[in-house]
Amino acid sequence: MPVFTIPSSPKLYPLTDRAVISLTGEERVKYLQGQVTCDVTSLAEGDACAGGHCDSKGKLWASFWLANQGEQLLLVLNSSLVARQLPELKKFAVFAKTDIEDASAQWQVFGLAGEGLSHWLSHEAGDGNLWQGGVIIPVAAEHALLVLPKDATLPDLPTGEEQEWQGLMIQAGLPDMSAEHQGDYIPQMLNLQAIGGISFTKGCYMGQETVARAKYRGANKKAMFILQGTATAQVTVNQDLELQLGENWRRAGTVLSVCQQHDQCVLTSVLNKDLDAGTVLRFKDQPDSRLQLLPLPYQLED
Missing domain, CATH: 2.40.30.160 (Elongation Factor Tu (Ef-tu); domain 3)
Structure with missing residues (x-):
């Protein structure tokens, strides 16, 4: 059976199907806070979390990983989602001091996994998750995403196959929706609440009423x-x-x-x-x- 065992030491997995959306400008945090399920205001520089972006009915345009990279917010997601999701994310940005763009051409995305990864990261990156001009996004125990500028020096690690990373993510119960399912599911149907991707105390955001109803009325x-x-x-x-x-x-x-x-x-x-x-x-x-x-x-x- 293709049950993927975490490597005995850290591996680097080049990922070709990830997109990176960037939010810059002084109101980037405030704007994104009103658009997505996670609590953007709680993320200090270098922090990251899972999240979802919904339509007004609470159906997902995208699931993603969000990182506060310091000067900008970065959303890492399946590249097939961007064509429909990005215009929706930008829809109200004209009223805010923020610029939102598909920045995939400026970044490269990798998976990191293996026994001892947390020790390796603490040695290489120190206490924070900002590294080499990019950011490390912990996604599960001894699993992380690494988002680096295109010209950054890559870590000196053995490389693994993208398919192996996908298998590890599935076994970790981490959602990866693609364009075929846009508009089909509310966030709880992808277990986003179980991996810290939904805040039920942050206040209003797009689709929030549906998400709250699913929790408090057992609607899901x-x-x-x-x-x-x-x-x-x-x-x-x-x-x-x-x-x-x-x-x-x-x-x-x-x-x-x-x-x-x-x-x-x-x-x-x-x-x-x-x-x-x-x-x-x-x-x-x-x-x-x-x-x-x-x-x-x-x-x-x-």
Whole structure:
């Protein structure tokens, strides 16, 4: 099975599918605070967190990692989201002293993972997360994103494959939505509350009423789960999943993100929260495929 074990020592994973959106200007924090689910004002220089950007109905344009790089705020996200998400993020910026742009051409993004990564980072970067003109974004235990200027000197570490990083992120229960799912899910359906990506005390932001209702009225019946199993063909994002009910199969959800090695795969999908741990699933167009749920590495609450 493609269960990815964290490397025994830190590795560097060049990531080709990440975009970086930059916010500069004196009102960048105030503006972004009113747009996204996380508490931007709580981030000191070098701090980072997960977050989401919603439409007025609380459906996600993007999930992302946000870092306070000092002179600017950086959002790191799946590059397929930018075409629709960036215009929405900029929509009201004309009324604020902030400039928002796709800065992907100025930055390079890497994954960092391995036993001893925190020790390596403390030795290389010191106590803060600002390093080489860029920023380190912790995303899970011994896992981080590294955002560096294009001309920065890269850390002297062995490199790993992008697919391995994707597998590690899936196993860590970290969401990675792409353009196929824009407008489909509220933040809690991607478990953003479980990884510190939603503040329920920060006040108003785009879609905030829906997010609050899901928490305080129990309105959300779905969550993101990790699955592993066998496939009989190539698996793609947004592929339909079915769950077994006796001798019958019923549509359950779609593939959110996937890592596949030959006929073995691990993936994330948004499914009903009340699924039994022993539920059997398959890809709709691959009748002989079989998938099972893996336990999430964190507790789920709305």
